[in-house]
Amino acid sequence: MEDSQSEQQRMIRRHNREKKELQARIQSMKNSVPKSDKNKRKQLLLDVARLEAEMEQKHQQELEKFQEGLPDNSSVASVTEDLAKMDLENQPPRFSRSQRRRERRAALERERQERIAEGETEQLASYRHDEEEKLRTILGAKNLEMKNITADGQCMYRAIQDQLVFSVTVESLRKRTADYMRKHIDEFLPFFCDTETGNAYSRDDFLGYCDDIVGNLSWGGLLELRALSHVLQTPIEVIQAESPALVFGVEYTKRPLTLVHTRYSCSLGEHYNSVKPLEAGAVGGAAPRLF
Structure with a gap:
C-alpha cells in the first residue's frame, strides 16, 4: 500500500x-x-x-x-x-465512467471560466463576432435569424421544443430520446466512445449514459439528435458557422426542424439555439413560415 x-x-x-x-x-x-x-x-x-x-x-x-x-x-x-x-x-x-464523464465536463466548465477570468475575453469576443457574422449570413440566405435559447444545460431539447407545432415538455423529450436509444442500442453503440481518447464504451456504459439523459440532465449532442429525428419522424438540421450543416433523419419528408450550434456565442461554451423567420423588412426579404 x-x-x-x-x-x-x-x-x-x-x-x-x-x-x-x-x-x-x-x-x-x-x-x-x-x-x-x-x-x-x-x-x-x-x-x-x-x-x-x-x-x-x-x-x-x-x-x-x-x-x-x-x-x-x-x-x-x-x-x-x-x-x-x-x-x-x-x-x-x-469513480465510474459515467461519473468521470460528469467530472470532466465540470472540469471543462471551470477551465472555460478561468480562461475568461485570465483575460482571454478579447480573443473570445473576436471569435464570437466572426461566428455570429457567418451564422447571420447562412441564416439570412434561408430567410431565418437566430432565436436565443436559455443556456441551462438543456438548450438542445429546448430548441427542439421551441420549433414543434405541438406542446411537449423537455422532460418528455428526454425520456422519449432515452427510451429510443435503449431500444436501438446496436444502432448507437458503434458511435458511443470517449470523446477524449476515442476508446469504445461497453453496453453497460451506454445504458448508464441513457439513464443520465433522464436522471442527470446531461447535455444533448449528435446521438440524441439522431434519436430525436426518429422519435419525431422529422429531419433535424443543425447549422454551424465553420462546417456544412448536419441533417439527421433525411429519410423523413416533413419540413426540417432547424437548430444553430455555436461554439463561442455562449460564455459557457458550446450551445444550441433555435431559429425564427426574419422580421418583415429585414435584410433577406419576407421570410417563409417555419412550419
Missing part, C-alpha cells in the same frame, strides 16, 4: 511540474505574439487550448491506468485536482 501511495504521489508531483512547464511555455508563446495581430492571437488561443487539452488527457489516462492496476481492496481513491493535499486513507471509491 505504501509503495502504491508513494508512486501515486510521485506521479502527482510530476504532473504538477509538467503543468508548470507548460504554463511557462504558454507564457512565452503569448509574449512572442503582438497583441495588435488579431489573426495570430486567434491561432494562439487555439494552440493553447489544444496543448492544455492534450496534457489534461495524458494525465487523466495515466491516473486511470494507475488506478486500474490497484487491488480491489485498495483504499487509494480516484485522483482529483487537490489529491496531493488529501488523506489518501480516507478517499471515496473510484
Whole structure:
C-alpha cells in the first residue's frame, strides 16, 4: 500500500511540474505574439487550448491506468485536482465512467471560466463576432435569424421544443430520446466512445449514459439528435458557422426542424439555439413560415 501511495504521489508531483512547464511555455508563446495581430492571437488561443487539452488527457489516462492496476481492496481513491493535499486513507471509491464523464465536463466548465477570468475575453469576443457574422449570413440566405435559447444545460431539447407545432415538455423529450436509444442500442453503440481518447464504451456504459439523459440532465449532442429525428419522424438540421450543416433523419419528408450550434456565442461554451423567420423588412426579404 505504501509503495502504491508513494508512486501515486510521485506521479502527482510530476504532473504538477509538467503543468508548470507548460504554463511557462504558454507564457512565452503569448509574449512572442503582438497583441495588435488579431489573426495570430486567434491561432494562439487555439494552440493553447489544444496543448492544455492534450496534457489534461495524458494525465487523466495515466491516473486511470494507475488506478486500474490497484487491488480491489485498495483504499487509494480516484485522483482529483487537490489529491496531493488529501488523506489518501480516507478517499471515496473510484469513480465510474459515467461519473468521470460528469467530472470532466465540470472540469471543462471551470477551465472555460478561468480562461475568461485570465483575460482571454478579447480573443473570445473576436471569435464570437466572426461566428455570429457567418451564422447571420447562412441564416439570412434561408430567410431565418437566430432565436436565443436559455443556456441551462438543456438548450438542445429546448430548441427542439421551441420549433414543434405541438406542446411537449423537455422532460418528455428526454425520456422519449432515452427510451429510443435503449431500444436501438446496436444502432448507437458503434458511435458511443470517449470523446477524449476515442476508446469504445461497453453496453453497460451506454445504458448508464441513457439513464443520465433522464436522471442527470446531461447535455444533448449528435446521438440524441439522431434519436430525436426518429422519435419525431422529422429531419433535424443543425447549422454551424465553420462546417456544412448536419441533417439527421433525411429519410423523413416533413419540413426540417432547424437548430444553430455555436461554439463561442455562449460564455459557457458550446450551445444550441433555435431559429425564427426574419422580421418583415429585414435584410433577406419576407421570410417563409417555419412550419
